[in-house]
Amino acid sequence: MAERTDPPYLRIAADLRRRIAAGELAPGDRVPSTRRLAADWGVALATATKALTALRLEGTVEARPRVGTVVAPRPGPARPPGAGAAAAPPAGPRAAGPAAGGAGPAPDDLSRDRIVRAAIAIADAEGLAALTMRGVAARLGVAAMSPYRYVGGREELVLLMADAAFGELSCPEPPAGGWRERLETSARIRWALYRRHPWLAQLGPLTRPQLIPNLLAHGEWTLAALDGRGLAPGRMLDISVLLHGHIEGLAVHLEREAQARAATGLDDEEWMETQLTGVEAVTLSGRFPVFGRLVRELGPDGYDLDFDHLFETGLRAFLDGLARLVEG
Known part of the structure; x- marks a missing residue:
């Protein structure tokens, strides 16, 4: 009986949570659009939008530009205390030392190129405003300060990203035509x-x-x-x-x-x-x-x-x- 008194948007959100928990919708799967939800539940578009907004705020789904709203990735298992230090890879050639600003050891394969490519992937999926140095580190699975060993900061990173992106396609040489x-x-x-x-x-x-x-x-x-x-x-x-x-x-x-x-x-x-x-x-x-x-x-x-x-x-x-x- 209590479920019947819930606002429609909460019932829609609860049904989507159930489908995700049951495995009907896996991480990365696109969830029904607001138009589809509105038609299926007989509600206004604004109500369907409110349901998806509630799920986004709690981290159950996420909006991906040029894709739509999808099921958010499930958080990985928590690491036991001390596991991070025990599993830390050896420091790279630019690691260690007080000048690193407490960055901690960096993986051997961390490089400026990897950082730039990870940053481009974030900007492509979420927009430039979502780009942070901490977010790049999280995507690469390294300590938050590790990217600073290779890139001075976000402003420099954006310029490196742009240079890499504009370099993906080039004009033909020698040029042809008028x-x-x-x-x-x-x-x-x-x-x-x-x-x-x-x-x-x-x-x-x-x-x-x-x-x-x-x-x-x-x-x-x-x-x-x-x-x-x-x-x-x-x-x-x-x-x-x-x-x-x-x-x-x-x-x-x-x-x-x-x-x-x-x-x-x-x-x-x-x-x-x-x-x-x-x-x-x-x-x-x-x-x-x-x-x-x-x-x-x-x-x-x-x-x-x-x-x-x-x-x-x-x-x-x-x-x-x-x-x-x-x-x-």
């Missing part, structure tokens, strides 16, 4: 990298460019495509910045969407469903006639906000306009 083909190649390669690592768009504003070698290599390739066309130095840099701004300006929303999904438990389509009443009111108000007409003409399928399509559309328009400067 200036337009080369700029298209450069732009699509960078877009692919931002797609792979959306946190790259959070590095900093255009007014404070980071001297990241592999990012500079992409910029150099762009400038070389324009070189020898009679353009003034400032104009060449303008074009390079505008092209980068188009790519990064779209990519920044990939990370923002991931953050919004993690915070709300709703993907973009599910969130839009919660806005339908407001959209309908705006459409029927008559205050925005063009918008209202477009919504009606789109019909029930609505508007599909496709970032890849927007990237290609914007790139084509940018290059069409640029042709007047380069070839005019």
Whole structure:
């Protein structure tokens, strides 16, 4: 009888806990979406969202960008007292000594490259804001201060991550095609990298460019495509910045969407469903006639906000306009 008096969101959360405990949903498995829960239980999306939020707060599930809400990993078995010291591996070449700041011995295989790759994995899954030196150490299974033997701190680590990420794809050498083909190649390669690592768009504003070698290599390739066309130095840099701004300006929303999904438990389509009443009111108000007409003409399928399509559309328009400067 008591269960019947519980709020609906608690009953949904309890049922998901039962399924997880029974092994129906294993760690890493995606849990039903808010839309599915709302339909199965006959509740509003907000109620289903509240249930998943409760489970996230207690650590039963976790939101993973570009994946959804999944069952959280089970904590490992507790280590008996003294086990950490007994099992500690020998110190690496940079371990030991008072200058280490109490970091303790580091595993033999710990390296800057391993630290950077672990940090990239965290940023890819949880966003750049979730990255901490302590979190990297936990992911690697080492003492909290061990990464500081190889990296000065989070700021330096982020720059190393960005350099590694931008180095995953490079422009072809020798370059082929004319200036337009080369700029298209450069732009699509960078877009692919931002797609792979959306946190790259959070590095900093255009007014404070980071001297990241592999990012500079992409910029150099762009400038070389324009070189020898009679353009003034400032104009060449303008074009390079505008092209980068188009790519990064779209990519920044990939990370923002991931953050919004993690915070709300709703993907973009599910969130839009919660806005339908407001959209309908705006459409029927008559205050925005063009918008209202477009919504009606789109019909029930609505508007599909496709970032890849927007990237290609914007790139084509940018290059069409640029042709007047380069070839005019």
